[in-house]
Amino acid sequence: MPDSLVIAPRDGHAGLMPTSNTRQAFRLPALTCPFPSDVNPHVDEVDRDTMSWLAASGMIADGEQLERFRSAGYGWLGARTYPYAARELCQLVTDWCVWLFAFDDVYCESDRRAAEIARALPRLFEVIDDLTGEEPVDNVFARALLDIKARITAYGTADQLDRWRAMTKDYLFAQVWEAANREDDVVPTFGDYVFMRRRTGAMLTVFALIDVTAGVRLTSDEWRHPAVRAMTQHANDVVVWDNDLISYAKERDAANGRNNLVTVLVAHGGCSVQEAMDRIGVMRDQAIAEMVALEPAVAALRSPAVSAYVRGLRYWISGSVDYSLTSSRYTDALT
Numbered sequence: 160m161p162d163s164l165v166i167a168p169r170d171g172h173a174g175l176m177p178t179s180n181t182r183q184a185f186r187l188p189a190l191t192c193p194f195p196s197d198v199n200p201h202v203d204e205v206d207r208d209t210m211s212w213l214a215a216s217g218m219i220a221d222g223e224q225l226e227r228f229r230s231a232g233y234g235w236l237g238a239r240t241y242p243y244a245a246r247e248l249c250q251l252v253t254d255w256c257v258w259l260f261a262f263d264d265v266y267c268e269s270d271r272r273a274a275e276i277a278r279a280l281p282r283l284f285e286v287i288d289d290l291t292g293e294e295p296v297d298n299v300f301a302r303a304l305l306d307i308k309a310r311i312t313a314y315g316t317a318d319q320l321d322r323w324r325a326m327t328k329d330y331l332f333a334q335v336w337e338a339a340n341r342e343d344d345v346v347p348t349f350g351d352y353v354f355m356r357r358r359t360g361a362m363l364t365v366f367a368l369i370d371v372t373a374g375v376r377l378t379s380d381e382w383r384h385p386a387v388r389a390m391t392q393h394a395n396d397v398v399v400w401d402n403d404l405i406s407y408a409k410e411r412d413a414a415n416g417r418n419n420l421v422t423v424l425v426a427h428g429g430c431s432v433q434e435a436m437d438r439i440g441v442m443r444d445q446a447i448a449e450m451v452a453l454e455p456a457v458a459a460l461r462s463p464a465v466s467a468y469v470r471g472l473r474y475w476i477s478g479s480v481d482y483s484l485t486s487s488r489y490t491d492a493l494t
Contacts, residue, residue: 185432185433185436186433186436187404187405187436187440188404188436188437188439188440188441188443189440190401190404190405190440190443190480190484191444191447192447192476192477192480193447193451194473194474194476194477195473195474195477196239196474196477196478196481197239197242197243197474197478198235198238198239198242199237199238199239199241199242199243199244199249201238201246201249201250202234202235202237202238203234204246205234205237205238205246205249205250205253206232206233206234206235206238206253207234208250209233209234209237209250209253209254209257210228210229210233210234212254212257213225213228213254213257213261216261216299216302216303216306217299217302218258218261218262218265218299218300218303219261219264219265224264227487227488228257228260228261230487231486231487231488232485232486232487233253233256233257233260233486234253235482235485235486236253236256236478236479236482236486237249237250237252237253237256238253239474239477239478239479239481239482240252240365240471240474240475240478240479240482241253241369241372241471241474241478242474242478243372243373243470243471243474244372244373245372245374247314248314248371248372248374249372251307251310251311251314251368251371251372252365252368252372254306254307254310255307255364255365255368256365258300258303258304258307259330259361259364259365260488261300261303262300262334265300266279266334266338267334267337267338267359270341271338272338272342273335273336273338273339273342275338276334276335276338277335279298279300280331280332280335282296282297282298282300282301283298283300283301283304283331284328284331285301286301286304286305286308287304287308287324287327287328288324291305308320308323308324311323311368311371314371315368315371316376318376318378318379319367319368319370319371319376319377322367322382323364323367323368326363326364326366326367327364329358329363330358330359330361330363330364332358333355333358333359334359336355336359337355337359337418340417340418341417341418344417345417346417346422346423346426346427347417347418347423348423348427349423349424349427349428352418352420352423353396353420356396356399356400356403356420357392357395357396357399359399359418360395360398360399360402362394362395362398362399362475363391363395365475366391366394366395366468366471366472366475369467369468369471369472370464370467370468370471372471373464373467373468373470373471375463375464375467375468376464377464377465377468378464381460381462381464381465381468384460384465386453386456386457386460387457387460387465387468387469389449389453390450390453390457390469390472391472393446393447393449393450393453394446394450394472394473394475394476396442396443396446397443397446397447397450397476398475398476398479400420400439400442400443400446401443401476401479401480401483402479402483403419403420403421403439404420404421404436404439404440405480405483405484405489406419406483406489407419407421407422407432407436409489420435420439421435421436421439424438424439447476450472450473454469457469
């Protein structure tokens with residue numbers, strides 16, 4: 160039986176979830192955010208067309224599972240995290256997010272072995288690195304990935320495409336590590352988990368598309384600038400830690416429950432679930448404070464592209480929480 164959760168949304172008002180037939184009630188920390196929240200005006204069309212794209216891709220073949228994707232309203236994730244993007248670019252990043260969710264459900268939120276995931280990587284890497292040659296792409300995930308890459312190529316520069324390629328390969332490699340933890344019943348150490356969660360969460364793959372969707376070009380030097388890198392890392396941490404908090408009820412008894420920061424802190428930190436959640440709340444608030452402290456340093460670069468990129472990071476923090484606390488992907492597990 161799942162534990163119930165008391166949700167404290169970004170405005171700080173808590174709502175009690177049903178408590179019947181539960182072992183214990185836990186309270187999520189208030190996921191406060193000083194950054195603005197907005198919705199892309201094309202949300203309804205994007206949500207509709209993303210589901211059409213997913214159904215046609217064949218990545219989710221089961222009708223019941225496909226309906227769960229439909230009810231989750233993934234168009235709202237893209238619309239909240241890229242509210243500034245033009246229609247076709249919001250569609251691109253939303254489709255990419257859905258590809259990541261589909262891959263996660265089929266390969267990562269399952270009992271698939273590390274070796275099985277590793278053997279799937281060559282087909283995906285061939286697509287990412289333009290090595291498919293004349294042979295047709297048979298793997299449904301690779302075919303969908305090919306479509307995503309073609310659209311990034313059409314709208315972005317070669318540097319922007321290469322950045323997305325590198326971050327996507329990093330993400331895919333990290334899934335083998337997660338699978339090894341599941342397979343060997345290992346709860347990773349705190350240090351290992353924080354390091355790898357910055358990769359398993361796929362945030363760098365979506366951050367790499369912020370400047371593409373904003374219609375600007377972040378140069379390689381700007382991408383690597385210490386202040387920009389620090390801002391990126393803090394934003395990455397906030398989004399994935401918030402996700403661990405929100406998805407804990409869904410994941411704790413599932414195959415991938417070991418790969419959650421709440422589980423890690425309970426196993427290695429000698430604390431209760433509530434204490435772990437409270438500690439993560441402090442950590443994510445500190446990371447947001449570090450982002451705010453870095454604002455003068457990034458502003459000093461006087462770069463419109465950097466400013467657009469930082470704006471995109473802020474929208475990812477506010478938008479991901481707003482989406483997660485209203486999407487059936489997460490709320491169904493809390494009832």
